[in-house]
Amino acid sequence: MTPNDVRPAKPVPVVAPWARPFWDAAREGRLILQHCEDCDRVIHYPRMVCPHCSSTKLDWRAASGRGTIYSFTVVQSNAPSAFAGDVPYVVAVIRLAEGVQMLSNIVECDHDELFCDQEVEVVFEHLDEEFTLPKFRPVR
Amino acid sequence: MANNRGKSAIIGIGEVPTGRHSDQGAISFALESALMAISDAGIDKSEIDFVIPTGSLFSSQFSNELATCRLVEELGLKNVTSNCEVFSGGSSSTNALRVASALIETGRARSILFVHTDKLGTGVSAQGGIDLFSTAGISMEWEVPYGQHYSTVAALATQRYQYETGTTDEQLSAVCVSNRKWAELNPNAFFRTPLTIEEVMNSKMLSTPLRAKQSNMLFDGGAAYVVTSGARARDLVERPAYVLGEGGLVTHFAYHQEPDLTRFGWAQAGRQAFEEAGITPGDIDVAEIYDSYPIYQLIAFEEIGLCARGEAGALHMSGATAPGGTMPTTTDGGMLSKGHIGAGGSVSLLVEAVRQVMGKAGERQVPDCRFAVETAVGGTYMDAQVTVLGAEIP
Numbered sequence: 389m390t391p392n393d394v395r396p397a398k399p400v401p402v403v404a405p406w407a408r409p410f411w412d413a414a415r416e417g418r419l420i421l422q423h424c425e426d427c428d429r430v431i432h433y434p435r436m437v438c439p440h441c442s443s444t445k446l447d448w449r450a451a452s453g454r455g456t457i458y459s460f461t462v463v464q465s466n467a468p469s470a471f472a473g474d475v476p477y478v479v480a481v482i483r484l485a486e487g488v489q490m491l492s493n494i495v496e497c498d499h500d501e502l503f504c505d506q507e508v509e510v511v512f513e514h515l516d517e518e519f520t521l522p523k524f525r526p527v528r
Numbered sequence: 529m530a531n532n533r534g535k536s537a538i539i540g541i542g543e544v545p546t547g548r549h550s551d552q553g554a555i556s557f558a559l560e561s562a563l564m565a566i567s568d569a570g571i572d573k574s575e576i577d578f579v580i581p582t583g584s585l586f587s588s589q590f591s592n593e594l595a596t597c598r599l600v601e602e603l604g605l606k607n608v609t610s611n612c613e614v615f616s617g618g619s620s621s622t623n624a625l626r627v628a629s630a631l632i633e634t635g636r637a638r639s640i641l642f643v644h645t646d647k648l649g650t651g652v653s654a655q656g657g658i659d660l661f662s663t664a665g666i667s668m669e670w671e672v673p674y675g676q677h678y679s680t681v682a683a684l685a686t687q688r689y690q691y692e693t694g695t696t697d698e699q700l701s702a703v704c705v706s707n708r709k710w711a712e713l714n715p716n717a718f719f720r721t722p723l724t725i726e727e728v729m730n731s732k733m734l735s736t737p738l739r740a741k742q743s744n745m746l747f748d749g750g751a752a753y754v755v756t757s758g759a760r761a762r763d764l765v766e767r768p769a770y771v772l773g774e775g776g777l778v779t780h781f782a783y784h785q786e787p788d789l790t791r792f793g794w795a796q797a798g799r800q801a802f803e804e805a806g807i808t809p810g811d812i813d814v815a816e817i818y819d820s821y822p823i824y825q826l827i828a829f830e831e832i833g834l835c836a837r838g839e840a841g842a843l844h845m846s847g848a849t850a851p852g853g854t855m856p857t858t859t860d861g862g863m864l865s866k867g868h869i870g871a872g873g874s875v876s877l878l879v880e881a882v883r884q885v886m887g888k889a890g891e892r893q894v895p896d897c898r899f900a901v902e903t904a905v906g907g908t909y910m911d912a913q914v915t916v917l918g919a920e921i922p
Binding site: 398399400401402403404407433458459460461462463464465466467468469470471474477479480481489490491492493503504515519521 | 655668676677683687737738783
């Protein structure tokens, strides 16, 4: 295994200006989702304009932090360099209760007991001073 | 949408063997393929009036050279009005054909040369390839920080598809075995020794449930084709491959935005292509299905209507898709056995579809091949693209 000191640093989100509130909230341990005031739909990931009605009247709402695993995979080998030390780790598509999907990691779990449509809840993992990543764990 | 059935045709193809050619530059694969395609078309190079290169992933410098007319100069083409790069990753071949067909149909061009080349086998290291494909086509804000890469992308679709359809690991592995049987007959393929389901099932786990031998491998290579009008095609070659129908649907950029990881946009793309072609999936003699991982071959195969949902795995197990089977599929061996050359993954498949329709597929030739369907898709399976080719116009 590559020693820590030569492994590339973890990639941080390359933030679109309009998504900044999402990452600011995550740093404070809150999951928020964009919402369109005109068509009343929840949006994720955040957009510059509503992808449904093109409105620019977008605000933010607190999310429930609950959802289900749409699909998942346990990475066991051939990971990107920056993630080589994390193997095995879980990548999953989460269907949030608000009806939108997001990519994340499943943590605090037994890898052999994960299944599709399993209920999960958000947890927050500190990445660096600027970024905290919303991740998910099975609801116990 | 206007019906352009048979108004354009592919009349020449060229391809270099897929492999590891560290001693050769990508430019040589491009030039060799281009010259073969022009010669195959039976035209003089002076007749080429439009060149469409696609992008190359191993080197942005080289990709820029392709965009800025290097091929035109190296080939000594004197009558080219435009050199215009068309690049959409794995669907580049099909998108370029769509652009070329439109140019032909409107009379903007008479003889179009499309060329792809890349050097992902020796131009980047093995880990470099994994790292390249942990960002190429993947959202830098919403996916890269979570360790997404192409193995996880394929594994996520596989997991959900197996959950919904009950398709087994053996059936997924049967795709690799079927494609290998075709590769054994293809001198341009890299992997040509027999493969068993057990070998696939016992290979290293990459990202559950995806195993190493269910993953494509990256190689060097290149291919080219020449497009002209349907009317002119029949005067130039004995058996042109008419472009009968085209369909497509873009469903996402970021993979997690895809509403259905077990279907993607294939159904609509297929309907569109078959409707324009004036034939049905039942008329198809050979299917060249984009197979970077077995899951995508199964999904596209079903969704474009070659069999019912959830039945493609069993069909691949039965031998129906292999040489001598009732639905010959991915007959050049595909990315799983011929080898993945970047955007060229689908170029190979398109060139193979043309080869079958033109009756030039040698040992792999499907007897009396009148109609072929080819699928291509770029990025993280973002834009299902379907093309129907035929030796005749229905």
